Amino acid sequence: MSEPAAIAASGTRPRRGLRRQGTLVAGAALLATFVFLAFAAPLVAPYDPIAQDAAVRLQGPSFLHPFGTDNFGRDILSRVIWGTRIDLQIAIIGVIFPFIIGTTLGTVAGFFGGMVDAVFMRLVDIILAFPFLVLMLSIIAILGPGLSSFFIAMALVGWVSYARLIRAQMLVLKNHDYVVAAVSLGFSRTRIMFRHLLPNTVAGSVVFAMSDAVLVLLSGAAISYLGLGVQPPTAEWGVMVAEGQPFVTTAWWITLFPGLSIVTLAFAFSMLGDGLADRFGVHE
Incomplete structure (x- = not known):
């Protein structure tokens, strides 16, 4: 029996396809749950996330407060649910x-090459010369604490990986026959780059974006933990972990549940990325 026939008889490909589909569906379902909680927070959360009640401070998980309360008497479950909005953002x-900045710059640099590509690579080298988190903290320290500063810092630093990925694929694809044919037909460079080449290179960046979302989520939580991100009393998981650190041995629930939320959301993005990678054949 030939190898293709043996594979078909054993059912290896259907099982592999089912695993691919299962990972993608599971990741999408888990992420959809977080999205639902973010939009339905006012309806789902049992308490006001910033309302303080000294009478119930530092109470463990109970029927009235399933995730317990913090040192200000705020309901941890409500703060975790409301924090979903911030952390998803x-x-x-x-x-x-x-993604947008890196994809655009990588496309232009890879397509034109020459001096454009040389200048682009020197800019990339300058950014990569500094540790990612150190550069992020430096930019946020200059701009001032806050979520907007975090987004600006991410835009200024995080585009490099996308640009390098797109550039590498563009250098290969721009020499293919269909590109030569498009040039012969008189198509503009902009049309060739963004209508013919980019759709064939962007799949890898989309998959990478799912993994990058995990890094961004953890970076956002870390920066909020350091006091440079979301500011109290706003409910955000990194802030909640920081607030619960002094009570980690006596009121473990303050840090446990927001920490688990960070891990679970990161796991959802990771599964979704793995499923998309299999679906697009990025690893093959």
């Missing part, structure tokens, strides 16, 4: 702008 918006 961090993960999504923090990826969109670097």
Whole structure:
């Protein structure tokens, strides 16, 4: 029996396809749950996330407060639910702008080459000469603490990976026959870059964006933990972990549940990225 026939008989490909589909669906479903919580926070959260009640401060998980309360008597479950809004913004918006900037610059540099590509690569080398988190903290320190400063810092630093990825693929694809034919037909460079080449190179960047969302989420939580991101009393998971650190041995629930939320959302993006990678055949 030939190898293709043996594979078909054993059912390897259907099982592999089912695994691919299962990972993609599971990641999308988990992410959709967080999106639902973000939009439905006013309806789902049992309490006001910033309302303080000294009478119930530092109470453990109970029927009235399933995730317990913090040192100000605020309901942890409500703060976790409301924090979904902020952390989803961090993960999504923090990826969109670097994606757009990096994709555009990488496309132009890879297509034109020459001096344009040389200048682009020197700019990339300058940014990569500094550790990512150190450069982020420096920019935010200059702009001032806040979510907008974080997004600006991500846009200025995070585009490099997307640009390098697109540039590498563009250098290969621009010499293919269909590009030569498009040039012969008199198509403009802009049309060739963004209508013929970019659709064939962007799949890898979309997959990378899912993994990058995990890094952005963790970076946002870390910067909020350091006091340079979202400012209290806004409910944000990194802020909640920082607020619960002094009570980690006596009121573990303050840090546990927002920490688990960060890990779970990161896992959702990771599964979605893995499913998309298999779907687009990026690893093959």
